[in-house]
Amino acid sequence: MAVKTLADLMEHLSRVFGRRHRLYLPNVADRTFALLCAVDNVQDGVRKGASKRDLSAALAEAVARTLCCVESYGDIPFVEALAAKYPLNKCIYCHKRPCECTERRAHHILVKPNKVQSSWSLKQWCGSFRATYGKKNKERGAYYCLTRLFGEVAEFVALQMPGADNGSSSEILERDIAFELADIFAWTIAVANVLDIDLEAAVLKRYGKGCSVCKKAVCACTHFDMHRALWHVKKT
Incomplete structure (x- = not known):
């Protein structure tokens, strides 16, 4: 596929896996568990010294499962949430670029989403x-x-608990969910950047032509494999 924007990538993954998601990960809890397994797979690979190729594939899966969670909420303003929390020219906590935040930082100030970012690719x-x-x-x-x-995954889980909205409106709860999914996406990117992995290239290599397992443009696989990978460990 020719990727132009993050929204294009989201639509592509939905076309490839949407039916499988509906049948085998039918609710948000199932999809969140699948996401948690994917994140755990990444950390397990990092801990065991997995090859860059395998870590790239694991991170691509984490991206796909994050966007699977986004998909479950329909038209939730995910890209807008990303742009509001992660603007193009500064950190929303210290207001600097590059970020100079300490671990104990000031409260963030959200910005109005810049329309330019709505057309950004994952790269x-x-x-x-x-x-x-x-x-x-x-x-x-x-x-x-x-x-x-x-x-961030734990915070996303907490928002799914009864009473998580604390009596707030549906609009506020939807906004908070979008922000948590944006944070999960952001820290997945952070891991890829630290490991010097081209995340867009990794996602396209794994999913650009469809499912990497059944090799079909619309995935025909059934249940998702939640087991940890058997890593091809780097020789030391």
Whole structure:
């Protein structure tokens, strides 16, 4: 496929896996568990010294399962949430680029989404994250980024619990869900950047022509495999 924007990629993955998602991951809880397994697979690969090729595939799967969760909410404003929390020219906490935040940082100030970002490809999003957060994340390392990624998944799970909206409106709950999914996506990009993995290339290699398992443009597979990968470990 010829990817132009992140929205194009989302539509492509929905065409490939939408039916399989509806049949075998029919609710948000199922999809969240699938996402958690994918993130765990990435950390397991990093811990065991898996090859860059295999880590690229694992990160591509984490992207696909994040977008699977987005898909479950229909027209949730996911790209707009990304642009509001991760603007093109600064960190929303320290208001600088590159980011100079300490671990205990000021409260964020959301910005109005820039329309330019709505036409960004995944590659452009990765480049923007690298420019804003890349140096600091490199210093902290992949394990730090993975810890943050797991934390964001936990926050997303918490929003699915009864009473998570604290009596707020449906619009506010939907916004909060979009922001949590944006954070999961952002920390997945952070892990890829720290590992020097071209995330867009990884996603297109795995899913650009359809399902990487059945090799069909519209996936004909059944249940999802939630087991950890058997890594081709690098020789040391």
